[in-house]
Amino acid sequence: MTVLVFTLILLVSAYLAGLLGSLTGLGGGVVVIPVLTLGFGVDFHYAIGAALVASIATSSGSGSAYVKEGITNIRLGMFLEIATTIGAVVGAIIAVWLNNSAIAIIYGCVLILTAAMQQRRKSDHDGVVGSDLARRLKLFGTWPQRDGSFKAYQLRGVGGGFSVMLLAGVLSGILGIGSGVLKVIAMDGIMKVPFKVSTTTSNFMMGVTACASAVVYIQRGNIVPGIACPVLIGVLFGALTGARLLKKLDVRLLRRIFCIAILLVAFNMIWQGWTGKF
Amino acid sequence: MKIQILISQTLRIGVSIACVIAAVGGVIYLVSHGGDPMPDYTHFSYTDAHPAEYTTLGGIFGGLGRMDARSWIQLGVIALILTPILRVLLSLVDFLKERDWLYAAITSIVLAIIIGNSLA
Numbered sequence: 001m002t003v004l005v006f007t008l009i010l011l012v013s014a015y016l017a018g019l020l021g022s023l024t025g026l027g028g029g030v031v032v033i034p035v036l037t038l039g040f041g042v043d044f045h046y047a048i049g050a051a052l053v054a055s056i057a058t059s060s061g062s063g064s065a066y067v068k069e070g071i072t073n074i075r076l077g078m079f080l081e082i083a084t085t086i087g088a089v090v091g092a093i094i095a096v097w098l099n100n101s102a103i104a105i106i107y108g109c110v111l112i113l114t115a116a117m118q119q120r121r122k123s124d125h126d127g128v129v130g131s132d133l134a135r136r137l138k139l140f141g142t143w144p145q146r147d148g149s150f151k152a153y154q155l156r157g158v159g160g161g162f163s164v165m166l167l168a169g170v171l172s173g174i175l176g177i178g179s180g181v182l183k184v185i186a187m188d189g190i191m192k193v194p195f196k197v198s199t200t201t202s203n204f205m206m207g208v209t210a211c212a213s214a215v216v217y218i219q220r221g222n223i224v225p226g227i228a229c230p231v232l233i234g235v236l237f238g239a240l241t242g243a244r245l246l247k248k249l250d251v252r253l254l255r256r257i258f259c260i261a262i263l264l265v266a267f268n269m270i271w272q273g274w275t276g277k278f
Numbered sequence: 279m280k281i282q283i284l285i286s287q288t289l290r291i292g293v294s295i296a297c298v299i300a301a302v303g304g305v306i307y308l309v310s311h312g313g314d315p316m317p318d319y320t321h322f323s324y325t326d327a328h329p330a331e332y333t334t335l336g337g338i339f340g341g342l343g344r345m346d347a348r349s350w351i352q353l354g355v356i357a358l359i360l361t362p363i364l365r366v367l368l369s370l371v372d373f374l375k376e377r378d379w380l381y382a383a384i385t386s387i388v389l390a391i392i393i394g395n396s397l398a
Contacts, residue, residue, distance in 0.1 A: 004312035007304070036319075045322035053355060057293065060361045064289040074369055078385050081366075085391040092395075096324055138380070207362035208388065214359045215396035218352065221328025225351035226317055229304040232351075232358060236297055 003226070006040070011230040013039070017054060018238020022062045023251050024258050025199050026114065027206055028054035028235040029177035033107060034265045036227070037278070044103040044278065048095065049222030051176030052210050054235040059178070059207025061239030062246075063200075071200045073141045076155075076193065077208075080186070083162050084169035084205055085212040091173020092213040096220075098174065104273030107175055111266035114181040115259045122195040123188070130154030134191075143197050153197070157190040164190060173213045178206030281372040285365055292361030300354025307347035363392060 017031035029051030036042040036050055063072075098106075130140055134155050142150040168182035180202050187198035217223050272278055330337025332348040338356070341349025366389055373382040 001316045002312065003314050003316055004308055006316040007308060007312075040319070042319040043322040045324075046319050053358065056358050056362060057296075060289045060293045060358070060365075063365075064286045064293075075381055078366075078369060078381060078388060081388040082384060082391070085388055085395075089391065089395045138378075208366055208392070211359050211362050212392045212395055214355075218355065219333055220324060221326075221333050222322070223332075223352070223355060224319070225303065225332050225348040226307065227319065228355050229300050229307065229351040232300045232354060233297055233304065236293055 007226070007230050010035075010040075010227065011234045014054070014231045014234025015238040015241075018058055018061070018235035018240075019242045019245075020238075020254075020258060021054070021058050021235070022239040022242025023246055023249070024118075024255055025203070026180050027178040027203075028058040028231075028239060029175075030111070030114070030262070032231060032235070033175070033177065034269070037104070038265070038268065042227070044100045045095075045222050046224055046227060048103070048174075048176040049217050049224065050227045050231045052214050052217055053223060053228050053232050055172075055176060055178045055210040056207045056214065057232055057235040058239040059203055059210070061236050062243035063204055063207065064243075071143055071196055072204050073139070073193070073197050073201050074204070075137070076139050076141070076187070076197075077201045077204045079137060079139065080162065080165045080183075081205055081208050083165035084172065084183075084209040087166045087169020087171075088173035088209050088212040089169075091170040091175075092216045093173075094170070095174045100278035101273040101276055103174065104269045104278050106171070107177075108266040108268075108270035108273065110171060110175065110177070110179060110181065111262045111269070115263045115266065117181050117184060118255055118259045120188075124194045124196075125153065125155075125188075125192040128154050128156065128192040131156035131158060133158045141197065143194055153194050155191045155193050157192065161186040161191040169209055169212075172206075172209045176210070176213075176217075178202070178210065180206065281368065285368055288364055288368060289361060292357065292364060296354045296357035296361065298354075299357055300351050303347045303350030303352075303354060306345055306350060310347060363389070366392075 013035045018028040021028035032054045033047045036047040140154045142152045164186035168179045171179040183202040187193040331341040332352040338349045338352045370385040
């Protein structure tokens with residue numbers, strides 16, 4: 001395969017990765033890793049670098065659409081960023097000792113968890129009584145409704161949410177993906193943040209968390225230009241298209257199909273990692 | 279609400295710049311190496327020396343003048359990384375303006391972790 005053919009195929013794959021990542025809220029990195037490793041036989045350590053680039057591109061690309069609507073809870077995101085960035089630093093240190101098989105198995109497990117969490121009911125968590133700590137940290141907010149008005153929400157479980165975010169950061173540092181699933185477990189499951197707010201805030205955090213380990217990955221040579229270039233451009237345009245489509249499209253069916261697809265990829269990853277095929 | 283529009287524009291301009299720079303590198307890369315066989319990405323080692331043209335700031339800036347494709351692409355990646363960091367910086371300015379010292383401190387901690395880990 002020539003460089004030209006590889007670059008063009010990767011550009012198209014990255015576009016689709018950005019599109020799917022934005023529509024499902026999982027980020028472009030989740031799709032980029034299996035495309036590179038299973039599709040092209042690329043070493044996981046290069047794929048992680050590409051996933052980091054994809055995560056930042058998805059976050060900033062679709063983020064420009066979300067912030068304007070005032071859905072993202074910047075205070076909540078910023079507070080939890082302390083946990084995810086510390087986690088990402090630790091994750092980037094751990095990653096050096098992990099071989100391809102270990103990374104494949106960890107990635108597969110995160111995918112299975114992601115598929116499971118996609119099945120949950122999307123809740124607005126009406127009538128949640130916030131905790132005192134959340135109040136003092138000024139984490140309560142409002143979010144826009146369909147009719148243009150703003151609805152106030154409270155939240156709780158600050159300590160639990162913060163702990164899960166540490167783990168989310170570690171996984172982000174190891175895998176390069178935003179580990180959106182753990183962010184949603186923390187915000188939606190533990191802290192009872194309305195679904196739309198937790199999705200957009202998670203998207204905001206994904207970019208910042210990825211930045212915490214990105215420079216280290218450049219210095220180590222994981223982010224290699226021949227892969228980074230088509231991934232950056234493709235994912236960016238995919239994410240922009242996705243953010244635009246998300247407002248008009250009913251993505252329930254797409255999410256269901258995507259769910260089955262990531263389960264298949266997950267079992268494949270774990271199996272090949274376990275038998276040492278990578 | 280003003281700051282949110284500023285943030286939204288920062289993100290858009292940031293990713294556009296990153297995209298254009300990376301595209302310049304991509305075009306140079308394809309023109310000069312498009313016909314070559316695909317490089318071997320099947321094995322990565324932390325102990326191997328990786329070319330400075332894409333791993334160090336000095337190497338990247340040094341390669342720009344020579345129109346080194348790797349350096350241009352990597353500059354695009356750096357622009358992409360700087361975008362969310364700039365966004366956090368804007369939030370810090372906003373918190374300071376609101377005299378929200380708690381969140382100014384929290385935002386500073388996040389920035390310190392990112393910058394500290396990048397320079398270490």
